[in-house]
Amino acid sequence: MSENSMRTNLGRVRGLGSAKEGVHHWWMQRLTAIALVPLILWFVASLAGLAGAGHTETVEWLGSPLVAIAMILMVVATLYHAALGVQVVIEDYVHHEGLKFFWLIAVKFIFLIFGMAAVFSLLKLAL
Amino acid sequence: MSGSNRPMSPHLQVYRPQLTSVLSITHRATGVGLAMGTVFLVWWVMAAAAGPDYFAYVKNIMSSWVGLLILLGFSWAVFFHLCNGIRHLFWDAGYGFELETAYKSGWVTLVGSAALTAIAWAFGLSR
DSSP states (O other), rough: OOTOOOOOHHHHHHHHHTTTTHHHHHHHHHHHHHHHHHHHHHHHHHHHTTTTOOOOHHHHHSSSSHHHHHHHHHHHHHHHHHHHHHHHHHHHHOOOOHHHHHHHHHHHHHHHHHHHHHHHHHHHOOO | OOOTSSSOOOOEEEEEEEOOHHHHHHEEEEEEEHHHHHHHHHHHHHHHHHHHHHHHHHHHHSSSHHHHHHHHHHHHHHHHHHHHHHHHHHTTTOOOOSHHHHHHOOOOOHHHHHHHHHHHHHHHHHH
8 A cells, every 4th residue: 555545544454445345246246146056057957957847846845945056045135146247247338327326226226126025935935 | 658669458459369368258248148037036925925827827927938938048058157267266365376277167068058058958857
């Protein structure tokens, strides 16, 4: 740290930078990525196993507690990971301030609604 | 400002594509595609919760040849993003930056994602 730095000691210790959120976005993207490695492998393998399954078989599978828990974890981690990723893409490519603001908010809302819809459906099937 | 001799950041139109840059942009493209594709995941779960009739309707759409083609694309995108994502996690941990290693892991990502897609579909279609 140069002696000419304008940063205060407190600012440096907090390590949050000018955006005031530090590495939170970056870290959550990695945490969800690590969680999704086993969850997605399990989900795709299960989907392949369910290929052509009708309603009865699908609902029976989704209704078992372990599957329901893993599905909710998978869906939440996926949508969180997607929201963080799409946010960066919007920040990179949408240069009109108003449009950028609109899309950043819209994407958060869309993924939140997706998550609520999926979790509600999964709970309905499991309970 | 006389900036004529300064190094320029690469312009995509005149920059020769390399495995590393192509995989990088493919990672982002598959990420955006998969984020949009979460609508199918949510739709499928909601259809299961909605009941047998609506589930059969959605199943018919997804098992049409257009639906299967879309699912084939999604499954490859999932495996590519997963393999390349693991490659990114190794980079985050500080490993694999040597040019030779970066190219090797790139080819592993390409071949691995194709192989995993083939295995998943062979498993699903054999059911």
